[in-house]
Amino acid sequence: xxxxxxxxxxxxxxxxxxxxxxxxxxxxxxxxxxxxxxxxxxxxxxxxxxxxxxxxxxxxxxxxxxxxxxxxxxxxxxxxxxxxxxxxxxxxxxxxxxxxxxxxxxxxxxxxxxxxxxxxxxxxxxxxxxxxxxxxxxxxxxxxxxxxxxxxxxxxxxxxxxxxxxxxxxxxxxxxxxxxxxxxxxxxxxxxxxxxxxxxxxxxxxxxxxxxxxxxxxxxxxxxxxxxxxxxxxxxxxxxxxxxxxxxxxxxxxxxxxxxxxxxxxxxxxxxxxxxxxxxxxxxxxxxxxxxxxxxxxxxxxxxxxxxxxxxxxxxxxxxxxxxxxxxxxxxxxxxxxxxxxxxxxxxxxxxxxxxxxxxxxxxxxxxxxxxxxxxxxxxxxxxxxxxxxxxxxxxxxxxxxxxxxxxxxxxxxxxxxxxxxxxxxxxxxxxxxxxxxxxxxxxxxxxxxxxxxxxxxxxxxxxxxxxxxxxxxxxxxxxxxxxxxxxxxxxxxxxxxxxxxx
RNA sequence: GCCCUCAUCGUCUAGAGGCCUAGGACGCCACCCUUUCAAGGUGGAGAUCAGGGGUUCGAAUCCCCUUGGGGGCACCA
Numbered sequence: 001x002x003x004x005x006x007x008x009x010x011x012x013x014x015x016x017x018x019x020x021x022x023x024x025x026x027x028x029x030x031x032x033x034x035x036x037x038x039x040x041x042x043x044x045x046x047x048x049x050x051x052x053x054x055x056x057x058x059x060x061x062x063x064x065x066x067x068x069x070x071x072x073x074x075x076x077x078x079x080x081x082x083x084x085x086x087x088x089x090x091x092x093x094x095x096x097x098x099x100x101x102x103x104x105x106x107x108x109x110x111x112x113x114x115x116x117x118x119x120x121x122x123x124x125x126x127x128x129x130x131x132x133x134x135x136x137x138x139x140x141x142x143x144x145x146x147x148x149x150x151x152x153x154x155x156x157x158x159x160x161x162x163x164x165x166x167x168x169x170x171x172x173x174x175x176x177x178x179x180x181x182x183x184x185x186x187x188x189x190x191x192x193x194x195x196x197x198x199x200x201x202x203x204x205x206x207x208x209x210x211x212x213x214x215x216x217x218x219x220x221x222x223x224x225x226x227x228x229x230x231x232x233x234x235x236x237x238x239x240x241x242x243x244x245x246x247x248x249x250x251x252x253x254x255x256x257x258x259x260x261x262x263x264x265x266x267x268x269x270x271x272x273x274x275x276x277x278x279x280x281x282x283x284x285x286x287x288x289x290x291x292x293x294x295x296x297x298x299x300x301x302x303x304x305x306x307x308x309x310x311x312x313x314x315x316x317x318x319x320x321x322x323x324x325x326x327x328x329x330x331x332x333x334x335x336x337x338x339x340x341x342x343x344x345x346x347x348x349x350x351x352x353x354x355x356x357x358x359x360x361x362x363x364x365x366x367x368x369x370x371x372x373x374x375x376x377x378x379x380x381x382x383x384x385x386x387x388x389x390x391x392x393x394x395x396x397x398x399x400x401x402x403x404x405x406x407x408x409x410x411x412x413x414x415x416x417x418x419x420x421x422x423x424x425x426x427x428x429x430x431x432x433x434x435x436x437x438x439x440x441x442x443x444x445x446x447x448x449x450x451x452x453x454x455x456x457x458x459x460x461x462x463x464x465x466x467x468x469x470x471x472x473x474x475x476x477x478x479x480x481x482x483x484x485x486x487x488x489x490x491x492x493x494x495x496x497x498x499x500x501x502x503x
Numbered sequence: 504g505c506c507c508u509c510a511u512c513g514u515c516u517a518g519a520g521g522c523c524u525a526g527g528a529c530g531c532c533a534c535c536c537u538u539u540c541a542a543g544g545u546g547g548a549g550a551u552c553a554g555g556g557g558u559u560c561g562a563a564u565c566c567c568c569u570u571g572g573g574g575g576c577a578c579c580a
């Protein structure tokens with residue numbers, strides 16, 4: 001553990017306008033990694049000023065999701081639903097309106113901001129005209145020079161102005177933690193921007209600065225999509241008289257086609273991945289390597305390992321495309337590393353879900369599952385894959401396609417004979433000694449005696465008992481299936497192929 | 504349209520002037536193991552370091568231009 005450094009304070013500021021997004025999780029992770037690596041403080045703040053789109057469900061989803069990933073925060077809302085924790089509570093913006101009101105008054109008093117009475121229609125017309133003239137959209141400044149009398153007149157008419165921040169001319173620059181020096185002329189900011197809506201609710205660019213200042217955030221680490229907004233924030237920090245934090249802009253996570261990750265083209269909700277059985281270790285490991293690498297040839301690292309190695313200076317500048325194959329591979333690596341009891345516990349919800357929607361008829365006991373682990377653990381890219389892999393063990397009526405029942409080199413008659421003979425051999429075993437290494441030798445003897453190939457007979461038995469051509473090792477599978485069901489399924493298959501051989 | 508920004512195998516990346524005839528991982532292809540499928544092992548294909556100019560004894564690494572990509576320009580966050 002590094003020596004605690006109280007001067008380093010970073011934050012993730014999600015907006016509860018949707019469920020936890022992969023991009024948010026990745027940004028949270030990098031902030032967490034930075035904080036933990038240097039001994040700083042990691043803060044979570046909910047940016048819920050978009051009242052129309054924010055919901056308590058999304059809020060819960062975000063807190064719960066980050067907590068599940070192991071990205072824990074030192075200050076912020078309590079994931080369990082208790083009071084906000086930390087010296088700067090509350091950490092929800094709708095509960096911090098007084099602070100914004102105070103800041104607004106100061107700005108207004110200093111004439112750094114002014115009320116704007118332009119209607120949406122006027123603004124829209126301005127924008128259309130600019131578009132037609134091939135000019136960049138910007139606020140034309142219609143209300144920038146209103147006299148106190150003009151304002152009083154409008155207020156008297158019952159008009160409520162939005163508050164705009166005066167953008168001063170000049171160049172604003174900063175030294176980005178990830179991309180070095182960036183300078184932007186304020187002429188390109190789109191004119192004076194709104195910081196408070198006409199209805200009195202404050203807007204993002206404003207609250208983010210007021211809160212970062214109030215919460216003494218030292219390093220603002222966020223997505224690259226905020227680079228162009230940073231000058232607005234710096235201007236606001238200046239106007240409010242607060243020290244300007246360091247900024248670091250992370251590369252974006254991209255759709256496979258290289259565009260900014262979107263719901264249209266990719267699965268973006270952490271929940272979706274969780275529902276499929278991606279585990280936190282795999283997800284965190286994968287996210288860590290999206291835009292960062294330790295510079296070594298290691299690739300399977302735990303969260304703690306990454307914290308130890310993290311270096312924000314090593315963060316990539318270009319965007320990283322999301323690659324599901326690699327995620328699955330890493331997830332499989334982590335599933336293989338889980339302790340048996342842990343794996344059983346993590347698998348259960350997926351089996352319960354499968355039972356609930358009828359993909360399987362019953363949920364196996366922990367003992368059953370535990371016994372199966374040695375043959376399934378290395379075959380699971382995700383926890384949810386267990387249903388496809390061995391769901392046939394827990395269904396009452398197995399659907400078997402007669403066409404696949406017959407091995408490639410065999411014909412239906414041979415298959416029927418083979419299965420019937422195998423049934424005899426298997427039935428000769430009593431239930432007490434029903435074990436994998438006892439089942440195999442007599443079947444191999446049978447194959448030998450008949451001049452068959454072991455693979456053909458085994459494949460016929462496999463399909464007859466599981467309905468699939470790809471399964472975990474056959475004899476372990478039959479043991480898991482149990483003697484009665486094995487024999488019953490063989491009988492059914494023999495029936496399908498024309499019934500028992502008449503003697 | 505304007506501003507910002509990025510640019511190494513299909514993908515994620517190593518690479519901070521000579522260690523690079525560019526390394527690793529995923530994916531792909533073989534082979535080994537093997538009753539199928541995985542896992543594992545071994546090997547292979549795959550990048551004239553976007554292109555062009557410089558600087559330098561020497562450039563993937565520094566500078567410029569071009570091209571291509573991405574992001575931003577709301578009374579969204």
